[in-house]
Structure formats: structure tokens, C-alpha cells
Amino acid sequence: MSDAETVTLLELYQNKPVLWDPTRDDYNEKRDSRAVAARKIAAVMTIEGFTDIHVIMNFKNLRSSYTQEIKKIAESKKSGCSSNEVYVPKVAWFKIMDSFLKPHVKARKSQSNLVNNEVHQPPIFEEAKDENEPQQQTNSSTEKQVEVNEEQLLTSKETERQNTPPKRKNMESIITGTYKKKSPVENSVSSAIQKLDKISKRAANATASKEDCFDHFGKYIQSLLWSLPKDQSSQLRSDIISMI
Numbered sequence: 118m119s120d121a122e123t124v125t126l127l128e129l130y131q132n133k134p135v136l137w138d139p140t141r142d143d144y145n146e147k148r149d150s151r152a153v154a155a156r157k158i159a160a161v162m163t164i165e166g167f168t169d170i171h172v173i174m175n176f177k178n179l180r181s182s183y184t185q186e187i188k189k190i191a192e193s194k195k196s197g198c199s200s201n202e203v204y205v206p207k208v209a210w211f212k213i214m215d216s217f218l219k220p221h222v223k224a225r226k227s228q229s230n231l232v233n234n235e236v237h238q239p240p241i242f243e244e245a246k247d248e249n250e251p252q253q254q255t256n257s258s259t260e261k262q263v264e265v266n267e268e269q270l271l272t273s274k275e276t277e278r279q280n281t282p283p284k285r286k287n288m289e290s291i292i293t294g295t296y297k298k299k300s301p302v303e304n305s306v307s308s309a310i311q312k313l314d315k316i317s318k319r320a321a322n323a324t325a326s327k328e329d330c331f332d333h334f335g336k337y338i339q340s341l342l343w344s345l346p347k348d349q350s351s352q353l354r355s356d357i358i359s360m361i
Contacts, residue, residue, distance in 0.1 A: 118175065120209040122164065127210055129158045130176055131217045137176070139221065183214050187222065 118126070130136060133154040135143055143150055155169035162172075186206040193204035338357070342350040 123210045124213060126175060127213045129161055183218060186211055
């Protein structure tokens with residue numbers, strides 16, 4: 118994304134507190150609202166292939182970079198440099214992100230237990246903790262909750278994509294088990310079998326319908342034998358055989 122697109126993304130994100138403000142009641146309770154908000158941002162961005170998943174992932178990366186920028190500022194102040202030498206972030210998106218995310222980031226001093234020596238270390242920045250949370254939670258609980266919510270949102274989108282019904286043609290093939298494209302070899306064999314069946318039927322029909330004079334003569338003799346008494350038909354049959 119370009120700097121201009123990144124700034125636009127953060128401006129839109131700023132208008133959707135449900136995506137970044139962990140102190141809101143609906144931040145943890147209404148994951149669907151977060152998904153809807155992310156989809157609206159993706160639609161306004163009008164970037165080809167840019168979805169609500171990209172919105173969440175890009176902001177997550179920007180938030181990590183933002184925390185690093187704040188850490189650099191704190192380190193430069195701790196080093197004892199003059200106000201003119203304090204680190205100033207040069208990224209175009211820092212000011213707008215700082216304007217709405219800063220209240221949810223706080224410094225936690227890191228202390229050393231070395232005997233008789235106090236060591237000052239740069240503060241560690243993390244997401245602000247919800248005042249209504251139980252005291253036994255760690256200082257990084259809110260940040261972890263932010264990441265968990267984002268992971269849940271990304272996971273739900275992936276599950277939705279996997280559960281999307283297949284195209285109608287593929288669905289019919291799954292149900293009937295008949296959708297299968299024949300290979301050229303299978304088509305050739307099937308065609309040859311059909312041709313052989315046709316040739317066999319034509320040959321059988323030709324044999325059945327082709328009768329000559331001998332066939333007719335044989336049938337005539339047969340009819341005569343059936344019309345004579347048994348002793349005469351037997352004698353005539355013997356005479357015919359002896360003549361042949």
C-alpha cells in the first residue's frame with residue numbers, strides 16, 4: 118500500500134472504534150460487528166482484491182510499527198539528548214495513528230534489582246489495560262485480547278470461505294457421482310464397441326432374411342413328410358437319403 122492509501126485506511130479505521138478501542142463493551146462481545154466494520158472499510162478502499170481480512174492484517178502490522186516508533190522516541194529522551202535531538206517519526210501515517218491509538222498505549226518501567234545500583238531502562242510500551250478487568254491480569258492482557266479478537270475474526274473468515282458451497286456443477290457431481298469427463302481413449306473404445314454392435318445386428322438380419330430355392334425345396338419336402346402316414350413318410354425319407 119502507498120502512504121496515501123495507508124493514511125486513508127487509518128482515517129477509516131479511526132471512525133470504527135469497535136475495531137481498536139478495547140474499553141468498549143462491544144469490542145469483546147460483538148465479533149460480527151467488527152467483521153461488518155472491516156468489510157465496510159475494505160469496500161471504501163476500492164483496492165482490487167482488498168478484503169476485510171487485509172484491513173485487519175494491515176492495521177495489526179501498523180500497530181506494531183507504531184509501538185516501535187514510540188519506543189524510539191522514549192529511548193531518545195532517556196539518552197539525555199536535547200529537545201531538538203529527540204527522535205521524530207518520519208512515517209506519513211504516524212500522526213493520525215497517534216491521535217486515536219495513543220490513549221490505549223502506556224509505558225511500563227523496567228527495573229533492575231542490582232544491589233545499590235538503580236538502572237534506568239527505556240520504557241516498554243503496550244496496549245492500555247481496561248480498568249474494569251480483574252487485578253490479577255497482567256499488564257499485557259489487553260494487548261493479548263486485541264490479538265486474540267483479531268485472530269478469531271481472521272479464523273472466522275477462513276472458516277466461512279471453506280464452508281462456502283461449491284459451484285452447482287461440482288455439487289451435482291458430488292451428489293450423483295456421475296460427473297466425470299471421459300478421456301479420448303475411453304471415447305474411442307466406446308465408439309468402436311457401438312460400431313461392432315451395429316455390424317453384428319446387420320449381419321444377423323441379413324442371414325435371417327436371405328433364403329434361396331434350396332431352402333424353399335427343403336420346406337416343401339418337410340411339409341410332404343408331415344402330411345403322409347408315419348410308415349410312408351419314413352420310407353420316403355429313407356429313399357431321399359439313399360438318392361443323395
